[in-house]
Amino acid sequence: MSSLNLDDFTDLIERPDGGVRRDAEERRERQTLPPGALGRLDELGEWLSAAQSAVPVRPIERPRVVLFAGDHGVAELGVSARPAGSAAALVRAVLAGESPAAVLARRLDVPVRVVDMALDCDPAELPAEVAGYRVRRGSGRIDIEDALSAEEAERAMRAGMAVADEEADSGTDVVVLGDVSVGGTTPAATLIAALCGTDASVVTGRGGEAIDDLAWMRKCAAVRDALRRARPVLGDQLELLATVGGADLAAMTGFLLQCAVRRTPVILDGVVASAAALVAQRIAFRAPDWWLAGHDSGEPAQAKALDRMALEPLLGHGLKTGEGTGALLALPLVQAAAALSAELPERTTATDPAAEAEAAEAEPAQ
Numbered sequence: 001m002s003s004l005n006l007d008d009f010t011d012l013i014e015r016p017d018g019g020v021r022r023d024a025e026e027r028r029e030r031q032t033l034p035p036g037a038l039g040r041l042d043e044l045g046e047w048l049s050a051a052q053s054a055v056p057v058r059p060i061e062r063p064r065v066v067l068f069a070g071d072h073g074v075a076e077l078g079v080s081a082r083p084a085g086s087a088a089a090l091v092r093a094v095l096a097g098e099s100p101a102a103v104l105a106r107r108l109d110v111p112v113r114v115v116d117m118a119l120d121c122d123p124a125e126l127p128a129e130v131a132g133y134r135v136r137r138g139s140g141r142i143d144i145e146d147a148l149s150a151e152e153a154e155r156a157m158r159a160g161m162a163v164a165d166e167e168a169d170s171g172t173d174v175v176v177l178g179d180v181s182v183g184g185t186t187p188a189a190t191l192i193a194a195l196c197g198t199d200a201s202v203v204t205g206r207g208g209e210a211i212d213d214l215a216w217m218r219k220c221a222a223v224r225d226a227l228r229r230a231r232p233v234l235g236d237q238l239e240l241l242a243t244v245g246g247a248d249l250a251a252m253t254g255f256l257l258q259c260a261v262r263r264t265p266v267i268l269d270g271v272v273a274s275a276a277a278l279v280a281q282r283i284a285f286r287a288p289d290w291w292l293a294g295h296d297s298g299e300p301a302q303a304k305a306l307d308r309m310a311l312e313p314l315l316g317h318g319l320k321t322g323e324g325t326g327a328l329l330a331l332p333l334v335q336a337a338a339a340l341s342a343e344l345p346e347r348t349t350a351t352d353p354a355a356e357a358e359a360a361e362a363e364p365a366q
């Protein structure tokens, strides 16, 4: 396997098309509804046009939820409300249609793909559809040991890139990106604190099913210890992911970068996706141009990460369920922006005297 050169992403990732964006703005000027009347949905529609290089914007018809799954050794410390190593049960609930994400995905008619990166169970216990990319059984306990070896981190990142290519090749037009994990908010908070230069108490939240004060203090201490291990490797993002990230986080980082290369817009879910996004931004500064923040989950680290990337969450209902639920809730909003942008009529000379005057003015120039 040739070694992965992360610097290549800087050249491979382009900006959404600025010329197309201006064309979209001009079309918006010609529509009967005054520009700006749709507030943020106007911006969203123009952004989608630029991302697709299409005016009018195409409807979002093939969205997909992509969830990277893994266990985290740090959960052994009692930093999660769930027992260490139990993420496979959450994955089964998603696939059985019984989790919050599964309910929303069914209601919105969006397919869900789950990718096992480091679940702590026998792979034979899981349906084959999640298999193919696992790099190990559970990521390491980041307060005292590396989450991954260098080789595992690289394999995980490549796995994420491969999944992004599969999605782009199969015509997915927007990805809803989330995670299924036990303990995942601890490495996510660590990565964000490391990259933002803040300390543990600022980024440590209560995680999935809110932990009590004692568990919060254990989590805070784990983030503090992991941060000490992160500092020496801050300049090398693959090494950072190996030291204090995890297989799911490394895969999500590779996934986000390759989605940007392939010009596939991504709606980020909560703190875990946002942590991977922040690492990806360090690798390629233009990459966040391809993402939307679906929601604000209320985890303090997530707000820090989004602020760094200048991403403003579309919704803010404080969902702690992970599994892409917050981003899924934002999907209909994004689809609505596309529909409004594409389907509101342009003024015609027959219907609108202002358009007639404009057309007359434009005439002599031709």
Ligand SMILES: O=C(O)c1ccc[n+]([C@@H]2O[C@H](COP(=O)([O-])O)[C@@H](O)[C@H]2O)c1
Residues within 6 Å of the ligand: 079, 080, 081, 082, 179, 180, 181, 182, 183, 184, 185, 186, 206, 207, 208, 209, 269, 270, 271, 272, 297, 298, 299, 302, 319, 320, 321, 322, 323
């Ligand atoms: O999206 C968030 O910001 C968020 C906040 C709290 C918890 N979660 C979800 O809860 C799971 C792990 O949480 P924890 O408490 O075990 O670290 C994982 O699947 C997360 O996606 C997610």
Ligand SMILES: Cc1cc2nc[nH]c2cc1C
Residues within 6 Å of the ligand: 043, 044, 047, 288, 289, 290, 291, 292, 311
């Ligand atoms: C306007 C806009 C700017 C962005 N930059 C990154 N994601 C974005 C999404 C939108 C909608």
